[in-house]
Amino acid sequence: MDLSFTPEERAFREEVRSFIASALPAHLKPKAEIDGHFEIDEIMEWHRILFQKGWVAPHWPKEFGGPGLDVTRRFILTEELELSGAPALLPFGLAMVGPLIMQFGNDAQKKRYLPKILSGEEKWCQGYSEPNAGSDLASLKLRADDAGDHFVLNGQKTWTTYAQYADWIFLLARTDASAKKQSGISFLLCDMKTEGVRVRPTLTIGGTHAFCDTFFENVKVPKENLVGPLHGGWTLAKALLGHERTLVAAVGSSARTLLRAKRIARDTLRDGRPLSDDPLVRAKIARMECRLEALKMANYRAIAGAKHGHAPGAESSILKLRGSEIVQGMYELCLELMGHNALTWMNPDGTVPGSEQWVGPNYNYLRAATIYAGSNEIQKNIIAKLILGLPS
Amino acid sequence: MQFDLSDDQRLLVDTVTSFVKKESPVERFRRLRDEDSIGWSREVMKKMGDLGWLAIPFREELGGLGGSFVDVALILEQLGAALVPEPYLASIVLGGMALAHAGNAEQHGRYLAPAIEGSKTLALAYAEEDGRYDLARVSTRAEKSAKGYRLSGKKRWVLNGHAADAIVVAARVGGEVADREGIGLFVVDRDAVKIDVVRTMDGHRAAMVTLDGVEVGADQRLGDEGLPVLERVVDGGAAAACAEGLGLMNASLRITRDYISQREQFGLKIGSFQALQHRAVDMFVETELARGTTILAAVRVEDPDPRERQRGVSIAKVHLASGGRFVAQQSVQLHGGIGITDEADIGLYFKRMHVLNALFGDEDHHLARVAATG
Numbered sequence: 001m002d003l004s005f006t007p008e009e010r011a012f013r014e015e016v017r018s019f020i021a022s023a024l025p026a027h028l029k030p031k032a033e034i035d036g037h038f039e040i041d042e043i044m045e046w047h048r049i050l051f052q053k054g055w056v057a058p059h060w061p062k063e064f065g066g067p068g069l070d071v072t073r074r075f076i077l078t079e080e081l082e083l084s085g086a087p088a089l090l091p092f093g094l095a096m097v098g099p100l101i102m103q104f105g106n107d108a109q110k111k112r113y114l115p116k117i118l119s120g121e122e123k124w125c126q127g128y129s130e131p132n133a134g135s136d137l138a139s140l141k142l143r144a145d146d147a148g149d150h151f152v153l154n155g156q157k158t159w160t161t162y163a164q165y166a167d168w169i170f171l172l173a174r175t176d177a178s179a180k181k182q183s184g185i186s187f188l189l190c191d192m193k194t195e196g197v198r199v200r201p202t203l204t205i206g207g208t209h210a211f212c213d214t215f216f217e218n219v220k221v222p223k224e225n226l227v228g229p230l231h232g233g234w235t236l237a238k239a240l241l242g243h244e245r246t247l248v249a250a251v252g253s254s255a256r257t258l259l260r261a262k263r264i265a266r267d268t269l270r271d272g273r274p275l276s277d278d279p280l281v282r283a284k285i286a287r288m289e290c291r292l293e294a295l296k297m298a299n300y301r302a303i304a305g306a307k308h309g310h311a312p313g314a315e316s317s318i319l320k321l322r323g324s325e326i327v328q329g330m331y332e333l334c335l336e337l338m339g340h341n342a343l344t345w346m347n348p349d350g351t352v353p354g355s356e357q358w359v360g361p362n363y364n365y366l367r368a369a370t371i372y373a374g375s376n377e378i379q380k381n382i383i384a385k386l387i388l389g390l391p392s
Numbered sequence: 393m394q395f396d397l398s399d400d401q402r403l404l405v406d407t408v409t410s411f412v413k414k415e416s417p418v419e420r421f422r423r424l425r426d427e428d429s430i431g432w433s434r435e436v437m438k439k440m441g442d443l444g445w446l447a448i449p450f451r452e453e454l455g456g457l458g459g460s461f462v463d464v465a466l467i468l469e470q471l472g473a474a475l476v477p478e479p480y481l482a483s484i485v486l487g488g489m490a491l492a493h494a495g496n497a498e499q500h501g502r503y504l505a506p507a508i509e510g511s512k513t514l515a516l517a518y519a520e521e522d523g524r525y526d527l528a529r530v531s532t533r534a535e536k537s538a539k540g541y542r543l544s545g546k547k548r549w550v551l552n553g554h555a556a557d558a559i560v561v562a563a564r565v566g567g568e569v570a571d572r573e574g575i576g577l578f579v580v581d582r583d584a585v586k587i588d589v590v591r592t593m594d595g596h597r598a599a600m601v602t603l604d605g606v607e608v609g610a611d612q613r614l615g616d617e618g619l620p621v622l623e624r625v626v627d628g629g630a631a632a633a634c635a636e637g638l639g640l641m642n643a644s645l646r647i648t649r650d651y652i653s654q655r656e657q658f659g660l661k662i663g664s665f666q667a668l669q670h671r672a673v674d675m676f677v678e679t680e681l682a683r684g685t686t687i688l689a690a691v692r693v694e695d696p697d698p699r700e701r702q703r704g705v706s707i708a709k710v711h712l713a714s715g716g717r718f719v720a721q722q723s724v725q726l727h728g729g730i731g732i733t734d735e736a737d738i739g740l741y742f743k744r745m746h747v748l749n750a751l752f753g754d755e756d757h758h759l760a761r762v763a764a765t766g
Contacts, residue, residue, distance in 0.1 A: 001462045002394040003691050072393065262766075282763035283756065289766050290710040290759070297684025304395045315684070318677045377670070384669035388649055388676060391661040 003300070005072070012073050016055075016080040023049050024086050032085035034354045035260070035362060037208050040123075040165045046087040047120040057094050057118060059247065064102055064110070065118045071246060071306045075299070082252025090162060093117035093124035097170040100187070100236050104228035113168075113189070127157035127171030127190075127214060128237070135378050137172070138181040138234065142216060144173035144188060151175070151188065151226075153196075153219040159372075163199045163212035166192050176231050187233035189225040196220075206365025207346055245316040246306050248373075249299045249323035254292050257330035261285055263355050264337045275337060288326070288333050295322050314387055321379050324369035331363035395687065401466060407443065408470040415439070418737050421475045425595035430555040432477040441510020446484050450492050454500050455508050461628070465635035465690040472639025475740055477596060479515075482552035483507055485632045486625060487514025490560045494577050494614035494621045503558050503579055515556035515582075517547035517601050518622060525757040527562075527622050529570045532603060534563035534578060540610035541565070543578060543603040551751075553599025554589045556582050560614065561603065562622055577618040578608055594744040623698070627705045630752035631689040634708045637716045637748050638686045641679040644723040644741045648672065651738075652726055668726060675722050678715030685711040703765040706758035712748065713755035720745040 005013070024032060028042055038046075050056040058074040060066025069077065082088075098117045101109055116122040133140040142155030157171060169190050176184030190197070196219040201209040228236050262285060265276035275281045302316040335342045338359060341352040345360055370376045384390045397405065415436060424431050440446055448463045450456020464485065471480060484507065491504045491514065506512035523529040532545025543563050553559055560579050567574030586602040615621065649672060652663035662668055685708035692704025720742040724731035731738050749755070 001460075001687060001691055003688065005393065279760070283759045286759040286762040286766060287710070287714075289762055290707045293688070293707045294681040294685050294711050294715075297688050298681055300393050301395050301684055301687075304393045307393075308396065314676075315680050318680050321673075322677055322681065380670045380673040381666070383673045383676060388669075388672055389653075390649065390663040390669050390672060391653055392664055 005076075009072055009076060013076050013080060016077055017084075019053065019055075020080065020084045020086060023053065024084065025049075028087065030354075032087070035085055035256070035358050037206075037358065037361065038087040040162065043087045043090060044120050044123070047089050050089070051119055056089070056120070057098065059095075060098065060118070061102075064098075064114050071303050075246060075303050078247050079252035079255075082250065083256050085256060090123060092126050092162070092166070092170075093122070096126060096240060097124050097168075097189070100170070100240060101227060103239060104187070104236055108224070109189075109227060122167040123162070123165055125160045125163040125166035125169050125192075125212075125214075127160055127169045129159045130156060131158055135375055137237065138185070140172055140174060140185065142171065142173045143177070144175050144186060144221065146175070147220070149223055151221045151223065153188075153190065153216040153221055155216050157214045157216070158211070160199070160212045160214040161210050163192070163214045164201045164209065168192060169197075169214065170227075172233050172237055175233075179231060182234040184231055185233040185237070186230055187227045187236040188221050189227060190216075190219065190221050194219050194221070204365055205367070206361045208361070208365070210365070245312050245319060246299065246302045249295055249319040250327050250369075251292065251296050251299055251323070254295075254323070254326045254330050257327070257334065258285070258288060258292060260355055260359070261288070261330060261333045261337060264334055264353075267353060267355070268337060268339065281337070284333065284336075288329055291322075291326055291329065295319070295326055298322070317379075317383050317387060320373065321376050321383075324376060327369045328363075328366055331359060331366055334359045335363050397466075401463060404463060405466050405470065408445070408467050411439075411443070412470055412474040412476055416474055416476045418475050418740065421477045421595070421740070424477055431595070431597045432479060432555070436476075437478045437483075437513065438510040440478060440480070441508065446480070446488075446510050447508045449484065449489065450504070450508060454492055455505050456492075460690075461631060461693050462687070462690045464632065465638075465686060468632050468635040469639040469642075469686070472636035472744070473643040474639075475737075475744060479513055479552035479555070481629065481632050481636065482515050483513040483556065485628050486516035486551065487556065487558070487560050489628055490516055490577060490621060490625045491579065491614065493624060494618065495579070496615075498611065499579060499614060506557070512557040513552055513555060515550050515552040515559045515599075516625065517550040517553060517559050517561045518626065519548045519550075520546065521548060525753045526570065527626060528572050528575065528619060530562050530564045530575050531569050532561065532563040534565045534576050534613075537607060539607050540612065541576075541578065541608050543580065543606040543608060545603050547601040547603070549590070549592075550599045550601050551596075553582070553601050554587055554597045558582060559585065559601065561585075561601075562618055563603075572619055573617065575618040575622065576616075577614040577621060579612050579614055580606060580608055584608075592747055594747040595740065596747070620698075624701070626752055627693055627701055630705045630709045630758075631686075631693040633748040633752055634682070634686045634689045634705075634712050637712045637745060638679075638682045640741050640745050640748070641675075641682050641716055641719045644719050644738065644745075645672070645675050645679050647738055647741075648675070648723045648726050655728075671722055671726060675719045678711075678719050682711055682715050699765050702761050706753070706761040706765070709753060709758040710755055710762060713758070716745050717749060 054067045057066050058077045062068035130140050144151040144153050172185050173188050174184050175186040196217040198215040200213045202211040204210050266274050268275045298315045305313050338356050341356050344352045447457045448459035452458045488507050507514045534541040534543050558579050565576040584606050588600040590598050592598050655662050689705045689708035692701050695701045723738050724742050727738050730736050
């Protein structure tokens with residue numbers, strides 16, 4: 001047993017840290033400091049900086065332009081990026097469709113799409129959920145009818161986050177209406193500029209336009225945009241869940257929010273004394289710290305397992321589940337510590353201390369963390385059957 | 393980072409698992425619990441000594457095998473999973489480690505060597521009334537006498553105190569009741585003290601120890617300042633509790649899963665109901681996390697920096713308190729009425745978990761330490 005990082009790994013962490021400190025543009029730093037909401041141009045500016053450095057896709061293999069980092073360095077890079085407060089990159093291309101194209105796409109598709117995902121020249125969004133197909137994803141209805149050299153798409157996708165900025169959408173569509181649920185689905189790539197595609201952004205409870213509804217009306221998609229086998233899209237949908245399970249725990253983000261909580265507790269006075277002197281407050285913070293440390297250990301075990309080429313073990317199945325709960329718990333803690341300042345909503349700078357300014361919106365938006373990428377209830381269904389072997 | 397067991401460690405786990413299966417199924421603990429006995433078997437303890445398990449954490453010059461605390465944790469996990477009642481924790485992790493850290497060669501030969509063989513056992517008496525988990529709150533006095541020292545005071549809930557051949561006792565040689573300085577450790581023959589045997593919730597026995605002017609020789613004092621050793625040893629106890637607790641969690645989850653997979657109601661296996669499946673997954677999550685925190689405690693407990701040691705151990709003990717208690721409680725809940733009966737094994741696991749949580753610092757105690765070291 002060895003819980004320490006090697007000197008080389010520690011040096012890599014230092015390298016990442018000092019790179020971020022010097023490369024993050026000065027005009028983004030104030031927002032990073034308070035975990036404010038980054039606009040799309042700001043996110044893409046940071047994307048291009050990381051692309052130049054070669055670190056934009058920590059988990060991509062070298063042959064596709066990734067940095068060729070081992071699993072531990074991928075974790076360190078991701079953790080440090082989260083810890084820094086720098087803009088979180090859009091995951092739809094880098095973490096979702098990119099790896100799927102690598103695994104299931106043909107050579108032409110790899111050549112056509114991967115470089116532009118990496119460079120940030122093309123932005124992607126995800127078309128999975130529909131108004132009546134959320135957790136029960138396989139009941140999706142968007143039709144892709146065979147029309148010779150192309151498909152014709154009709155239907156609606158929802159929760160298509162950042163569709164309003166996207167150049168492309170990857171989607172699951174029903175190509176065989178007669179087959180039973182999972183087996184008639186195909187995985188398609190669609191240019192968002194195609195005639196008949198319409199996007200309607202939705203205001204989230206976080207106060208920002210992240211989600212969208214995306215409508216398809218007689219949208220033509222060339223057959224060369226089919227990834228993987230016809231009617232075989234469900235395999236790709238499942239594969240996505242298996243990708244990079246060592247990076248889903250968000251321990252860097254949660255560690256950062258814990259520091260925020262400690263800072264708020266230090267800077268907030270009650271009876272003329274900092275809240276952080278109060279044993280009840282200290283215990284509350286310490287409890288979240290223990291939860292985070294326990295999660296970190298599970299994450300380290302998953303990383304060490306992956307490094308030795310083990311199949312993802314039981315510990316990796318809990319990372320998204322507990323990681324998302326902790327992400328939420330950290331913001332809940334901050335909000336509680338703020339007292340009356342928890343009332344604030346999108347007010348001018350100076351209304352509340354900067355460290356508290358974005359707690360409310362982030363707390364709200366991050367309720368999504370236990371819902372997206374397979375709600376935690378769906379995750380539990382999967383673990384109950386696949387790992388615990390409980391009867392169906 | 394490296395979490396794989398070595399070949400030796402894998403062999404150790406296999407040996408302990410098959411030994412426990414053969415020598416100590418849960419019925420044995422149940423029988424010893426209900427008989428008029430010390431609650432464990434000297435013969436089984438001797439076998440553990442013969443297998444070398446009791447020698448693992450001690451340095452080679454003390455007759456030990458120079459193993460790590462991770463090795464100890466691996467043993468305790470398996471002993472916990474089968475509710476093996478022998479006093480590994482009390483005799484080796486507490487009494488034995490206190491002697492190893494504080495004693496001299498003569499004391500090692502006289503008291504530690506037989507404990508390592510398994511022919512005799514040890515105990516550690518530190519808890520006092522009103523002391524709660526503050527190890528510096530020692531009111532038992534050790535006054536200088538012609539022979540050496542005269543010990544007076546009362547110690548509570550001494551694990552294996554009823555059966556140990558010798559007991560390591562914390563007593564004050566100077567200073568006031570909560571001072572960090574002036575605490576000495578003494579090794580005392582059990583026959584020299586007054587023992588009141590008490591029952592603990594988990595079906596084990598323990599002792600309330602009264603020292604009524606007990607005369608001990610100067611050669612029975614272990615080292616000089618006792619508190620740093622005591623703190624280190626009790627942190628070892630907490631790390632050991634985490635390891636045993638992990639075994640309890642694993643076993644509770646397995647027993648409960650098996651139960652809900654065969655019990656039928658409404659014409660269906662109750663394990664097919666989503667409410668129960670999700671509860672079982674919540675138990676699984678806490679158990680998986682406990683494996684990581686147990687490793688954290690087992691590694692950090694040997695850290696030379698007391699701050700690192702305390703922090704790692706406390707994080708793990710907090711998780712045992714919350715996650716371990718959750719698994720124990722939900723195991724009983726998912727068993728339904730049968731879980732409330734003494735005949736079902738799950739209640740035995742439930743009780744042992746609560747005893748571990750009350751030992752070596754409870755949740756609040758360890759949360760405060762995490763806050764102080766964060």
